[in-house]
Amino acid sequence: MAQIKVLIILVLVALTAAYPFETDLFHSERSGGPLSQQKFASSLNKFSIELLKKICENEENVVYSPFSVWTALGILLKGARQQTAEDIKSLMNLKN
Numbered sequence: 001m002a003q004i005k006v007l008i009i010l011v012l013v014a015l016t017a018a019y020p021f022e023t024d025l026f027h028s029e030r031s032g033g034p035l036s037q038q039k040f041a042s043s044l045n046k047f048s049i050e051l052l053k054k055i056c057e058n059e060e061n062v063v064y065s066p067f068s069v070w071t072a073l074g075i076l077l078k079g080a081r082q083q084t085a086e087d088i089k090s091l092m093n094l095k096n
Helices: 002-018 037-058 066-079 082-091
Strands: none
Touching: 037 066, 066 082
16 A cells, blocks of 8 residues: 555656646746747856855855756746836846
């Protein structure tokens, strides 16, 4: 019985991980269309460097994941509207 429960959980996890999804960050009418890979990489790199400079102002050892911060902001962007969405896009260097 325990093996069946484990198998069911593994199948559900696999299906959830493989479920295709679309985010507003990469494609939607609201964001102005698809985000090209080149624009994505450029925006992420610029964001990462700006964030590192801000974090390292105190000259301490720092370990952080710019992609994780970027992803969290992308999740916030998905639910943001009007001025908040524009501010997040600006922070993420996604403004045209």
